[in-house]
Amino acid sequence: MTAATVGEALVAGLKARGVTCVFGIPGVHTVELYRGLAASGIRHVTPRHEQGAGFMADGYARVSGHPGVAFVITGPGLTNTLTPMAQARADSVPMLVVSGVNASATLGKGYGHLHELPDQHALAKTVALASEHVARPEELEASLDRAFAPFAAGRPGPTHIQIPLDVAGIESQAGLSTQDSAGPPINSAQITEAASRLSKADKVVILAGGGVKSAGEDLQALAENLDAPVVQTVNARGLMHGHPLTVPASPSLQAARELIQDADCVLALGTELGPTDYDMYATGSMAAMAGLIRVDICAEQLARHETDLAIHAHASEAAAALLAALPAAPKQSQGAQRANQTRAAAYEEIGPDYRQQVEVLNAMRDAVLNALMIGDSTQPIYAGNLYFDHDRPGGWFNAATGYGALGYGIPAAIGAAIADPSAHVICIAGDGGAQFSLPEIMAAVDENLPITFVIWNNRGYGEIAISMEAVDVAVVGCDPTPPDFGPAAASFGIPYTRVPMEPQAIAAALRETSKRGTPSILEINITGSVPGQE
The missing domain is CATH 3.40.50.1220 (TPP-binding domain)
Structure with a gap:
């Protein structure tokens, strides 16, 4: 029987710690990390960008209560995942990012190898609660223990493990350790x-x-x-x-x-x-x-x-x-x-525009009971963050607080749907924020997930435009032209519906999309909108 490699031992160690799903894009620098994955029973979901992998892991963790895990390549894979890691840290979300790193003898030398960074480990440490470098096979299990420790004791957040190319494929010499960390005792x-x-x-x-x-x-x-x-x-x-x-x-x-x-x-x-x-x-x-x-x-x-x-x-x-x-x-x-x-x-204080948007959210909630409502930074999400009574604990979350990363909603909704396949997921994204991560919808298609992607289309970054106008700054850069979401949905091979910003029309459309149990796009057209007003 062939001895397990470090990459195979990593996968076994993740499974032993309860990991059932990883989000990742394989590359030449992570091939050895994937060696044992197919036979492990751990589900693999392929996003379209490493930032999507991180946000999917975030949404998965918030709904499942277990750490979301992302596999990314050396260099750009890790740097693309730093934004989701920062969002996870701001919101205390347990996330483990596993990356490759260049061969041990080349680190810090500046030779110009593929995906080389001056110090990838130090870069990850600026965001991660713990960042582990596995220099030798025997260090793997202790590194896994330290990476998982913050999930069980203390305020959780993102952690990171990197494994050099010359270490991932060699024989593992580590035993299996799954020590649990207890939280502080009640005084x-x-x-x-x-x-x-x-x-x-x-x-x-x-x-x-x-x-x-x-x-x-x-x-x-x-x-x-x-x-x-x-x-x-x-x-x-x-x-x-x-x-x-x-x-x-x-x-x-x-x-x-x-x-x-x-x-x-x-x-x-x-x-x-x-x-x-x-x-x-x-x-x-x-x-x-x-x-x-x-x-x-x-x-x-x-x-x-x-x-x-x-x-x-x-x-x-x-x-x-x-x-x-x-x-x-x-x-x-x-x-x-x-x-x-x-x-x-x-409710009176939030003003008529936000009250109208809260009524839309109320209609969505009542149309699909116990749904997961996940959002990006867009007007109805801002309105709901000010005032909204959802009907599911932990079922309302978004990236409009804490780190505030745009592009969060679509991939986070995918992670959430994988964490709870019994729930319908309503993802609310503005047309501007949706363009950060629109291709990730294809991951929802691949996995056939019950998500309605609600696009709040007012043709721009309206909240930013309003903020600029409020302080007499000429509005510049707030009107990126959105795609035509109908043909976009057709290219994804999913249903598409367009409705006005009228609560009952939106509720009726949502009821229909939720019955399908598959991905779909519901576009809300903001009547009278002009470029630069969201």
Whole structure:
């Protein structure tokens, strides 16, 4: 029996750690990494660009809860994937990028080899939580352990492993290690203290971030016990859908700020308190948070904001522990009334244009229940990030916060659909952002995925144009001509529908596309649009 190569051992190590799918484009510098893939049972999905591989891995991770894995070549493969890695880091998404690198003896020499970079390892380190260089076969398993460690303990994000060309194909000498990393233990004294403070407060407000999206039942029970309105960041949307205590509005809105500032105790669960959620209008400040109790998996993150009580723990575990420590009898503090007033004021605050777009989102949600709604940076996504109550926990996410990378929506939707084949996926992209990654739709065709690609077509980068006009800058470069999406859909071999921006027409079209269970394009024509207005 032939001994396994390093590339084969890599694939075996990934499978042993629960990896069932990788996204990648093979090249001459990764051939040896693919040697054991076909026989492993791990699914391989081929994007059309390495950036697509990274965004697919991101969408897959957000929906599955497991790390998304991308295989990319040396040099341009890795540099093309840095943008998705940066988005994943900003949004705490577990992602592993495995790349080749030039032969060991050539590294840093500047000989001009194919795909050569001055220091690829150092470049990856600027974005990755951990970047591993496998210089010898016996280093592989320890490198895998270190690359997977951030996914189990601490705030997750992207990691990277690179294997030189002269190492990937030689015999592996490593054993198999799948050591799990445990998260921080719950500090019972801190939980008792937090429960005491919360039970004594008259007006509690909960801030829910992406770190608590897997604990919806405990969050709801906690909110009901404390009679506390729950303000959700973008990555927490879908929690407590339709509940009287839910506030599915951006904490940047003045209405939400006033609710938070009126509280005498604020409980922040799994939210980094970042400005793209809490200060998107760049005022330079966030709402004052009296008696702030903060729970986060990242100790460094806890230290970045002044906090009355900082609890280093998984937000989901802490929510359950707090619920158990609180008195059984629920508070009576007019929480539902406070939440209702905030919802109404926030909805009014976003203005008529965004309210119209939220009505479109509501129609989409109601047309296809429990769908995954994934977006790029485009107007209805901005509107929804300000105010939208989705009906599926973790089912609303996009790249319009955090790192803010355009081109995210289409490939991320593909990764999401692979993670949950039972769900219909609605991908919302502007005509401008869609042009960043339109060819990736062919990957959805290859995999026959149930995705409706909704193109919000107003012929340009409208939000940028509006921003330029707002400060008296002449609008330049905001009107790239979009393709004709009907013939584009025909070239992909998928159905195409075009509708006006009318909620019921959009809902009817979505119901039809979702019945097919295959990829399709639904174009929303923005009536009266002109170049430069999105």
